[in-house]
Amino acid sequence: MTDSDQERELLEVTLDIWHPECWGIASTDEVGSGLVGHGAAVDGRSGYERCTIYGDSREHVEQAIDVAYESPFIRTIRQVEDAVPHYGRQSLIGRTAQDVFIEYDATEGMGAAFLSQGFVLNSSYRIENGLETWELLVYTTRSSFERTLDDIRKERDADITLTRLSPASSPSPVTSRHRQQELTPRQREALTVARKRGYYEWPRAVSVQDLATELDVSKATFLEHLRNAEAKLLGDGH
Known part of the structure; x- marks a missing residue:
């Protein structure tokens, strides 16, 4: 069956991802912190994201931020000082947490890769234990989706595991x-x-x-x- 024989549909997708040189994966794997991402934007060769870094202590979170500073693909990182929760306040995601705004090379980030192919973030993505989990929406055919996923794998040298694919219009099986x-x-x-x-x-x-x-x-x-x-x-x- 060719693409012309298929109808486009709105698909809900969940992906587990590992890719090299990702500061978020490096920090969660090496430092033991965690990260929740709240979306991305792309302007030319720059990608922009706001995310929350969390850990067991203020020092723990700062170590994770230091990993971002050391990444060759991060151009700018700024702490969002009015974000909630602040240091010292216990949050639902970690004992301490800090929101940051990041500018990075759009040819490297997964958020930029998905946005450029018509994907939309369906929820906040997260990184834990050296692995990214993305929940996305995309309006396409099944065969086109598979090709696009293969293209992103090759483009980002990424290991991408599809853990869920279902029409957004139908109730999702709760596993x-x-x-x-x-x-x-x-x-x-x-x-x-x-x-x-x-x-x-x-x-x-x-x-x-x-x-x-x-x-x-x-x-x-x-x-x-x-x-x-x-x-x-x-x-x-x-």
């Missing part, structure tokens, strides 16, 4: 993986440590207070993250 992607990093952290330490075993191998102490948060805060994670996985979260 365990999809629900896990809806967790905030703090919720995922609480759930992971609870599983590893035997909280769900019977009899329980660890107390809530022990888990909260391990993550350096209050018992109430830990339970809030854990219960919200459980609710989302059971399909009752927001």
Whole structure:
């Protein structure tokens, strides 16, 4: 079947991505921080993005920002001082977080690659543990989408794994993986440590207070993250 035989449709796409020389991947992999991106814009050979860098401490976040300064592809990085949350305020995504505005070489960033091919960000993208996850919308045919994805792989020397492809007009099947992607990093952290330490075993191998102490948060805060994670996985979260 050729493109002329197919109808264009609005597709929802989720992609897991690794590509070389990405400062966001480098910082999350080497420093252990995380990043949430809020979109991109392209003007000529420059790409622009606002993103939130989060970590366990102010020093942790600053280390991640230093990685950005060292990247040969970052032209400008500015902290957005009125962003929320600020240093010292506990956030849903990390103990401390900082918003930054970045200008980079548009021939290198994934955001610029997607925008130039007609993709639209369908949610904030995120980078954790050295891997980018993008949720996108694109209006195209299936065969054209596959070719475009191959072109981006070659152009950016990227490993791109398609984890979801569905028409935007139809209800999305809610899978365990999809629900896990809806967790905030703090919720995922609480759930992971609870599983590893035997909280769900019977009899329980660890107390809530022990888990909260391990993550350096209050018992109430830990339970809030854990219960919200459980609710989302059971399909009752927001």
